[in-house]
Amino acid sequence: MVLGTTSRQPVPNSLYCKRNGKPVANNTKQFRWIVQLYQNLDWMYADHLDVLVAGNLFWYPVEERPDIATSPDVMVVFGRPKGDRGFYLQWKEDQVSPQVVFEVFSACNSEAEQSRKLLFYDRFGVQEYYSYHPETNDLYGWWRRERKLEAIEPIANWVSPQLGIRFDLSGDMLRIFRPDGQPFASYAEVNQRLQQERSRAQLAERKLSQVEALLQQYRKKFGELP
Numbered sequence: 001m002v003l004g005t006t007s008r009q010p011v012p013n014s015l016y017c018k019r020n021g022k023p024v025a026n027n028t029k030q031f032r033w034i035v036q037l038y039q040n041l042d043w044m045y046a047d048h049l050d051v052l053v054a055g056n057l058f059w060y061p062v063e064e065r066p067d068i069a070t071s072p073d074v075m076v077v078f079g080r081p082k083g084d085r086g087f088y089l090q091w092k093e094d095q096v097s098p099q100v101v102f103e104v105f106s107a108c109n110s111e112a113e114q115s116r117k118l119l120f121y122d123r124f125g126v127q128e129y130y131s132y133h134p135e136t137n138d139l140y141g142w143w144r145r146e147r148k149l150e151a152i153e154p155i156a157n158w159v160s161p162q163l164g165i166r167f168d169l170s171g172d173m174l175r176i177f178r179p180d181g182q183p184f185a186s187y188a189e190v191n192q193r194l195q196q197e198r199s200r201a202q203l204a205e206r207k208l209s210q211v212e213a214l215l216q217q218y219r220k221k222f223g224e225l226p
Helices: 030-042 111-123 187-222
Strands: 051-055 074-078 099-104 127-133 138-145 147-149 165-167 173-179
Touching: 030 051, 030 074, 030 099, 030 147, 111 127, 111 138, 111 147
Parallel strands: 099 127
Antiparallel strands: 051 074, 074 099, 127 138, 138 147, 165 173
């Protein structure tokens, strides 16, 4: 007999969800998507000193109301300088609210929690809000029209007005394309491309050295050309 085995039905993953009040991912896939969104958006705006890209940063929109807060998985704020922050205190940020926010949900995120997020972002001035569910490949989006967030339908191939990125749902997993047409990539994929470019550069350098050596041989044998 194997200890711990029973004839009971499998336990739903949602029963293993832990709630400790901290804004962390519940599984590896969710975490990977949060990191990829943050890194690619941060790379996109690396040369823009007035664009803040942050992840898991508590946002407090109302002074002296610490009970009113949320922590977007990823947020983009135009018009605010880059730099580390312990919190995003909106009254200290010229009252600029994040314009674009992303949430990556898992089975541990309840419908009530998701609804609260939408209401918060609608109330406090977010211009675009995107929620992605990697386990089901479902993407939802809202954008502000006439002072309120409205659902984006259809969202397949939607291009973000603020970011210029395009959402492709034609495959098994969401793909996001930059304004220049390049797809969002993981750190490992970017590093692999860099290694490939470095290898090509080293190969080209070796070939150039071989040509220069051959040219030196010709010069020694035949002298300088007139």
